[in-house]
Structures are given as C-alpha cells and as structure tokens.
Amino acid sequence: TKQHVFIRSLIILFLSCITVKLNLCFSSIPYSLKTLNLEGHFNFDEVHHAARDFGNRYQFLPSAVLHPKSVSDIATTIKHIWEMGPHSELTVAARGHGHSLQGQAQSHRGVVINMESLQDPKMQVYAGNFPYVDVSGGELWINILHESLKYGLAPKSWTDYLHLTVGGTLSNAGISGQAFRHGPQISNVHQLEVITGKGEIINCSEKQNSELFHSVLGGLGQFGVITRARISLEPAPEMVKWIRVLYDDFATFARDQEHLTSAENAFDYIEGFVIVNRTGLLNNWRSSFNPQDPIQASQFKTDGKTLFCLELAKYFNPDKNEKVNQEVENSLSLLSYIPSTLFLSEVSYLQFLDRVHVSEVKLRSKGLWEVPHPWLNLLIPRSKIHNFAEKVFGNILKDTSNGPILIYPVNRSKWDNRTSAVIPEEDIFYLVAFLSSAVPSSTGTEGLEHILNQNKRILEYCETAYLGVKQYLPHYTTQEQWRTHFGPRWEVFAQRKSTYDPLAILAPGQRIFQKAI
Ligand code: FAD
Numbered sequence: 001t002k003q004h005v006f007i008r009s010l011i012i013l014f015l016s017c018i019t020v021k022l023n024l025c026f027s028s029i030p031y032s033l034k035t036l037n038l039e040g041h042f043n044f045d046e047v048h049h050a051a052r053d054f055g056n057r058y059q060f061l062p063s064a065v066l067h068p069k070s071v072s073d074i075a076t077t078i079k080h081i082w083e084m085g086p087h088s089e090l091t092v093a094a095r096g097h098g099h100s101l102q103g104q105a106q107s108h109r110g111v112v113i114n115m116e117s118l119q120d121p122k123m124q125v126y127a128g129n130f131p132y133v134d135v136s137g138g139e140l141w142i143n144i145l146h147e148s149l150k151y152g153l154a155p156k157s158w159t160d161y162l163h164l165t166v167g168g169t170l171s172n173a174g175i176s177g178q179a180f181r182h183g184p185q186i187s188n189v190h191q192l193e194v195i196t197g198k199g200e201i202i203n204c205s206e207k208q209n210s211e212l213f214h215s216v217l218g219g220l221g222q223f224g225v226i227t228r229a230r231i232s233l234e235p236a237p238e239m240v241k242w243i244r245v246l247y248d249d250f251a252t253f254a255r256d257q258e259h260l261t262s263a264e265n266a267f268d269y270i271e272g273f274v275i276v277n278r279t280g281l282l283n284n285w286r287s288s289f290n291p292q293d294p295i296q297a298s299q300f301k302t303d304g305k306t307l308f309c310l311e312l313a314k315y316f317n318p319d320k321n322e323k324v325n326q327e328v329e330n331s332l333s334l335l336s337y338i339p340s341t342l343f344l345s346e347v348s349y350l351q352f353l354d355r356v357h358v359s360e361v362k363l364r365s366k367g368l369w370e371v372p373h374p375w376l377n378l379l380i381p382r383s384k385i386h387n388f389a390e391k392v393f394g395n396i397l398k399d400t401s402n403g404p405i406l407i408y409p410v411n412r413s414k415w416d417n418r419t420s421a422v423i424p425e426e427d428i429f430y431l432v433a434f435l436s437s438a439v440p441s442s443t444g445t446e447g448l449e450h451i452l453n454q455n456k457r458i459l460e461y462c463e464t465a466y467l468g469v470k471q472y473l474p475h476y477t478t479q480e481q482w483r484t485h486f487g488p489r490w491e492v493f494a495q496r497k498s499t500y501d502p503l504a505i506l507a508p509g510q511r512i513f514q515k516a517i
Contacts, residue, residue: 030064032080032084036077037076038073038076039068040066041066042064042065043067044063047063047064047112050107052098053100053101053106054098054101055100055103055375059106060103060106060109061108062106062110062111063109063111064112065111068115069119070120071118071120071195071227074195074227075200075201077199078225079199081199081505082197082198085503089110091504091505091515092111092112092507093105093111093112093509094112094221094225094506095114097163097168100168101374101375101473101475104221115167119136121136125148130232131234132230132231132233133153133230135166137226138165138167141158141164141165142163144166144231145350149349152235153236154349155185155188155231155232155233157176157184158178158185159175159176160177160271163357173218174186175431175472177269177271177408178268178269179414180261183414184410185231186218186421189231189232190230191203192228192229194212194216194223194225194226195225197500197502197504197506204216214418217419221506221507222497222500222510222512223501224506237316239346240269240313240314240315240349241313241345242311242312243311243313243328243332243343244311244312245310246337249308250386251386254385256336258428259335261410261411261428266331267313267331268315272310272406272407273311273404273406273407274306274393274405275306275307276306276394276397276399276400292345294311371438371440372437372448374436375434376455377431378432378462378471380430380469381429381469382409382427384467384469388467388469391465392461393405396457398445401446404433406431407430407433409429410428411428412424412429413427422470422489424470431472434455436455438451470485471485501513503515
C-alpha cells in the first residue's frame with residue numbers, strides 16, 4: 001500500500017542519515033581537517049612515528065599528525081575540534097620529543113601535534129639584570145643551552161637528559177640535581193602562552209591568568225598546549241668539577257646527601273645512585289679504575305654488596321680554580337664516604353649537562369636504546385626512605401644490571417603548591433628512579449616481564465607499608481587510581497579540567513579524563 005511505501009522510504013531515509021553522520025564522525029574527519037587554512041600542514045599517511053615513544057610499550061595510531069608552522073595553526077586545529085562538539089571522537093595530543101614512557105603523548109585515532117615543528121617565535125635571549133629566554137613550547141632543552149651559552153647564560157634547573165622539549169618537561173616537573181637549590185623546572189618559568197581545549201590563545205603568569213599558569217605547570221598536558229615559555233636564566237659557569245664517591249651504608253650516604261643539600265653553596269648539583277650486584281651488559285665492569293673518570297664509579301664490581309654512589313658537581317670559572325679547589329676539599333672533608341673511592345674530573349659545563357647523550361650514543365650503537373623502558377619513578381617522604389631502601393635494594397631488587405637507579409633528596413620549599421604537580425607532604429622527599437631497559441625477547445631477569453613484576457612488587461610494598469609515596473611521570477589506567485594519586489587535590493584538578501578543556505580533547509594518552517561521545 002501507499003502507506004507501507006511511505007514508511008519504508010522514511011526508514012531508508014533515517015538509516016542513510018545515520019550512515020552519513022557516522023561517516024562524518026569517522027572517515028571524513030581527516031577531510032574536515034584538510035579544509036583548515038594553515039601555514040603548516042597535516043600528514044594523514046606518515047603517522048606511525050607519532051604512535052611510538054621512548055617507553056616502547058604502547059602504540060596508538062593517530063588519524064593525522066599536524067606539523068604547525070605557527071601558533072595559530074594549533075589554535076585553529078583545536079578550535080575546529082572543539083566546535084565539532086562532544087559527538088566527534090577526535091582528541092589532540094601535543095607531542096614534544098616523544099620521550100614519554102606509556103603513550104602519554106599519543107592520541108588513538110586523533111590528532112598528534114608535532115611540537116618540534118613549531119619554530120615560531122624564534123628563540124630569544126634577554127641578557128639584563130634578570131635574564132630570561134623566550135622559547136617555543138616545542139624547543140629542545142639542548143638547543144636552549146647552546147643559544148643561551150652564547151650570552152654567557154643558562155637556565156638554572158635541568159633534567160638529566162636535554163633532548164626533551166620545554167612543553168614535555170613543564171607538563172611533568174623537570175627534576176635533576178639542581179632542584180634542591182632552584183626547585184624543578186616548573187619553579188623557574190616566568191610566563192607561558194597556552195592554547196586551551198577551546199582553542200583560545202592565552203598568555204599567563206603569576207600575575208596574569210594565574211590559575212591557568214599554575215594549572216599547566218605539572219599539568220600532564222590536560223589544560224592546554226604550551227606554545228611559548230619564558231624561562232629564567234643565570235650566568236653560566238665555564239667548567240664543572242664532577243665528583244663521585246661511594247658508600248656501603250645507606251644511612252651514612254643519605255645523611256651526607258641531606259647535609260649537602262642544606263649546606264650553603266657547598267655544591268651546585270647533588271644526585272646519587274644505587275649499585276646492587278652489578279655485572280650486566282648495560283653496566284660493564286672494568287678492573288682498572290681511573291680516579292679522573294667519574295663514570296667508572298658506577299662500574300665497581302660489588303660482589304653482591306649494595307653500594308651507594310654520591311654524585312656532586314661544583315661549577316667554576318678557571319680564574320677561580322684554586323679557591324674552588326679549596327672549597328671542594330673542605331666540603332668533602334666533612335663527608336664519610338669510603339676514602340679510596342673518590343673520582344673527580346673537570347669537564348665543560350656543556351659536557352656535564354649533556355652527559356646522558358654520551359650514553360645514548362653508546363647504547364644506540366649497541367641497539368640498546370630503542371628497547372622497552374619499563375621505568376618507575378617515585379617520590380618518597382624522607383621519614384620513610386630508610387624503610388624503603390632496606391626493603392628494596394638487595395631484597396626485592398637483587399641486582400641493578402637493567403639500568404641505573406637514581407636516588408637523591410629535594411626540598412619541598414622550592415616547589416610551588418599552586419601548580420598541578422603532585423608531591424609528598426614532607427619538607428624533604430627523595431626522587432628514586434628505576435631507569436630499567438628490557439632486552440627484547442629475553443625471558444630472564446633482563447626481560448620486560450621480570451622488570452614489570454619487580455616494579456609491581458615495589459609499588460605493592462609502598463602501598464601496604466603506607467609510605468606516602470607519589471609516582472613521578474605517573475601512569476594509571478582508571479580514574480579511581482588517578483583520584484588516589486591526587487588525593488585531596490583531585491577536586492581542584494578536575495575543576496581546572498572543566499574550565500580549560502571541558503570536552504576532554506587534550507592529552508588523552510594520560511588516561512585521566514575520557515572524551516564523552
Ligand atoms: P612528550 O613525551 O612528547 O610529552 C609528554 C606529555 O606532555 C604528553 O602528555 C604530551 O601530550 C604533553 N606535552 C608535550 N608537549 C606539550 C606542550 N607543548 N604543551 C602541553 N603538553 C605537552 N624527567 C625529569 O624530570 N628529570 C630527568 O632527569 C629526566 N630524565 C630523562 C631521561 C630520559 C632518557 C628520558 C627518556 C626521560 C627523562 N625524563 C626526565 C622524563 C621526561 O621529562 C618526560 O618524559 C617528558 O615528558 C619528556 O619530554 P618530551 O618532550 O619527550 O615529552
């Protein structure tokens with residue numbers, strides 16, 4: 001009948017509308033991006049690189065990679081996705097140097113922004129009474145060092161490895177051996193330019209849009225893409241006295257470390273690491289030691305014993321060499337390390353700061369750089385560090401052949417608690433970093449499973465012993481776990497998200513908020 005034909009036509013029309021809508025949501029997404037007027041460009045085919053990171057364990061393919069030439073390219077893209085509303089599944093991940101460990105800079109079927117393409121604004125150093133450098137959010141720290149050194153200046157606070165971007169480390173914290181004095185990198189930023197999840201370009205600082213400024217610092221990429229940063233500088237030294245000494249007792253090691261972090265001007269950099277029954281491939285042992293080579297301190301054969309290596313640096317200019325030698329000698333004379341284990345050399349400031357790159361080159365040549373990295377980074381309150389050391393080193397962890405374990409104290413007073421970074425409650429806490437590399441296809445103690453199991457046991461111990469530990473570079477899979485991580489600060493974090501990225505478009509790889517579709 002006519003009525004049936006009419007109803008059938010209506011059903012067909014309805015079904016084709018749904019198909020068109022689905023097509024719009026999925027297949028035509030890249031096409032809608034193609035219509036945007038940009039200075040840079042999208043790549044829809046060569047996207048595999050954006051699905052990889054240093055961790056080498058998670059791979060989520062994006063639909064497109066944006067190579068921005070200008071800040072407005074990024075704003076236009078995010079605004080476009082924001083205007084598509086909650087029905088589009090598209091998300092956006094800024095990718096710095098892709099040195100995340102668990103897919104944090106990836107976006108499954110979304111858009112990855114290759115931040116290193118953003119060379120606008122050109123890096124500019126301001127050498128005055130309070131020097132600073134203006135950089136793009138995609139700039140590598142190594143490039144900032146090279147540029148600022150031309151003016152005799154350098155940033156104050158670093159990471160151990162400099163081939164990371166400004167946006168990437170400021171989204172976490174940026175911690176290294178200078179943090180005890182200057183705080184992490186997020187404590188050394190004057191101003192940011194940020195593009196929110198609505199595509200707005202906003203300048204922010206302590207004084208201007210301060211809520212956004214503090215949200216973004218340590219904000220795990222949740223509130224905006226950092227397109228520009230103004231970073232505080234100081235006069236750069238020419239040279240560094242680089243020192244390593246060994247201890248066979250944790251209590252003495254920790255006491256000396258803490259003493260040095262509170263002593264005025266004793267050293268400019270303080271770190272340390274653990275050596276447990278070390279014999280493996282990543283840490284070759286050599287029988288002859290050269291006291292002029294601090295690297296050799298980490299190559300001691302420990303015969304099953306656990307050793308603790310204190311690593312120090314004193315900056316100096318050659319015209320003050322004698323005076324600085326005396327100061328170093330005085331500071332060292334107050335320490336209780338094993339007397340025959342003093343390793344000391346003098347290197348340029350650049351060589352010192354870029355030291356991990358030397359290891360990178362060596363590991364790459366052996367095919368040991370692009371392997372899975374099941375790293376575990378913990379922030380442990382000072383009052384619990386002895387329990388932790390006793391339980392973990394030589395006990396849960398029988399050797400350190402899979403890579404270095406860093407351990408050093410930092411002062412909470414150098415952190416700004418208005419930022420999004422999550423740290424323990426106590427005045428002093430330790431960074432303990434298990435920087436493991438897994439040998440692919442190994443099922444033994446060098447294999448991924450073994451290392452992951454060890455990490456799990458360490459985390460379980462922290463939890464059952466109520467150590468008050470926080471993860472640095474955290475990774476969780478449920479929102480419940482994230483709530484526990486943030487503790488009482490969760491409400492503020494979630495509120496900030498609903499203000500700056502209400503559709504949860506940004507940094508989906510952190511798996512904190514899900515875009516509602
Ligand atoms: P990516 O991995 O690309 O991104 C990290 C996160 O930040 C992602 O969620 C991403 O979406 C987001 N993001 C990236 N760029 C931006 C931006 N412009 N705006 C907003 N969000 C952005 N950390 C330390 O603190 N101290 C160390 O000493 C240290 N040493 C390291 C050594 C090595 C060898 C490696 C691999 C890592 C080290 N890290 C260290 C960790 C490092 O700081 C983080 O992994 C950092 O995120 C890496 O920077 P990236 O540029 O590769 O960021």
